[in-house]
Amino acid sequence: MGSVLSDLKGIDKLFYKTMLKDLFSDTCTVKFWDGEEVIYGEGDSKFKLILHEPIPKADIIADPSLAFGEAYMHQKLEVEGDIQKIIESLYHNLDSFLGKNNMSTKVAKKISNNIKKSKKNIQHHYDIGNEFYKLWLDDTMTYSCGYFESDDDTLTQAQKNKVNHILKKLNLKEGQTLLDIGCGWGELIISAARNHKVKAMGITLSSEQLSAVKKKIENAGLDDLLEVKLMDYRELKDRKFDRIVSVGMIEHVGKDRLHEYFSNINNLLNAGGLSLLHCITGIRNNEGGTNSWIDKYIFPGGYIPNYRELIGHMAKEEFYLLDVESLRRHYGRTLENWAKNFEQALPLIQKSKDEVFIRMWRLYLNACAASFNCGKLDIHQFLFSKNINNEIPWCRNYLYQS
Structure with missing residues (x-):
């Protein structure tokens, strides 16, 4: 033997x-x-x-x-x-x-993420515990790509830059209504209410995020302008919004549900309204994909769409595509910061997580940083409108003015 x-x-x-x-x-x-x-x-x-x-x-x-x-x-x-x-x-x-x-992406098997399955998938990743994420995210608790305006920007500043960049693209006016689909820990809706005096609603499928956002809203004294709910975007009925934003959420929707996402945006958006979609995008020629290891251990049910797919769905809903911007290098740097913070917080993480979990997350953060740095993955912001919107400034200068 x-x-x-x-x-x-x-x-x-x-x-x-x-x-x-x-x-x-x-x-x-x-x-x-x-x-x-x-x-x-x-x-x-x-x-x-x-x-x-x-x-x-x-x-x-x-x-x-x-x-x-x-x-x-x-x-x-x-x-x-x-x-x-x-x-x-x-x-x-x-x-x-x-x-x-191609270790970074594979064509995804067809997985139908209904409401029940979507909730389970999101809770698998985001309900690990707020305390865990606090150990390595920035001060704003923003778990998405930052926006580095200079080499000296800290991760916290880059996340504030990103939120500000998105809100400028949405061209917000006082009194307008804003929906944030997948609001995370609430930094975007809180900034929108505080700085632009809009009435914002955040929705999430994570009970951990919900409790944290509610507490932040109360501490900020913005209860009159903000609301947050534990719900799937498909459960939101009989509401209309002037602006809709989604950051890092559509990657959880699934290939066969992309049409459903854009159809719901169309139903929820007022005529002339603007929507911004911020998401990871694949670089395969015609289709998106998934990473089987990440699908099994990190983001079950995830799918990285190709930008062609996304624009195709926007066209089917007759949206007007106004702006597309790649932030690929920004996400590489964001992930490098997270990976560094993760290692610095290791003594605290080890108190509640075993070695398999730690090695899994270490690999996830570093592999994702490598994927963006090497162009295996990209990330885009898409700005589009329902019907014509002639109120957006003629030139892009307004995006870069303080």
């Missing part, structure tokens, strides 16, 4: 040596389970991979993202070096085995 296992590991090792030969764009060292170390590339090694045991070849071929992600989570695979840089080195080598199989 021992001889058979030894032979099988020998076959696995040969497969690994062949695969690793041209896997990364940088020189690296690989230490195998039997202690052998091999340097791949020329010059100084930039990082080291340690394989404590073989990962089944069939698993790697079938789904490299899931196979390597689980191996890292369960300490079958160890790394010495910067995880983000290691993944970027992998992405930069487009001719490698994994580069051709």
Whole structure:
């Protein structure tokens, strides 16, 4: 029996040596389970991979993202070096085995996210606990891409910049009504009410976020202008709004529900009203996708749409597309900040989370940073109107005036 296992590991090792030969764009060292170390590339090694045991070849071929992600989570695979840089080195080598199989996104299997399933999926990620997110998010508790106006901007400033940038695009007027679909911890609706005197409503599927937002509204003394509810956007009936915003929410909708999202926006928006959609977008030619490891462990039921899909749905609802902006590099920097904060908060995180959870989140934050930095993923803001809106300033200068 021992001889058979030894032979099988020998076959696995040969497969690994062949695969690793041209896997990364940088020189690296690989230490195998039997202690052998091999340097791949020329010059100084930039990082080291340690394989404590073989990962089944069939698993790697079938789904490299899931196979390597689980191996890292369960300490079958160890790394010495910067995880983000290691993944970027992998992405930069487009001719490698994994580069051709694209570890960042796959075409998504059809998953129908009805209201019940959507609530369950959101709670899986966002109801981990407000205290956990407080440890590594910024002071505003904003869990989406920041907007860095200068290299000196802190993460908190970048998040305030982002909210301000969105509210300027919406061209808000005092007394207007605003709906925030997926309001998170409430920074956007609170800023809208405080700075633009609009009546804003936030909706979320996270009970943890709901309680936190209610407390923030009360502390800000903005109860007369703000309301927040625990509900799915599809449950909102008999209401109309002058402005609708959604930041980082449509990624949870699912491919077969995108039409439903834009149809509901059409029903909820007043004629001449504006809507801003801020979301991650895929870079595949014609369709979006998902990452199987992230789908299983981080965002179940998620789907990253291609920008062509989104614009197509806007056209079907006869919306007028007014502005499109990519913030890809901004999200890379945001994620780098989160990953750094996560490591700094590790002693506190370890008090309530086990090693598998910690390694899972470490990989998630660093892999996402690498994906945006290398152009495997993008993020866009789309501004569109229902019917004609002739009140928007003629030029974009107003977006950049303090």
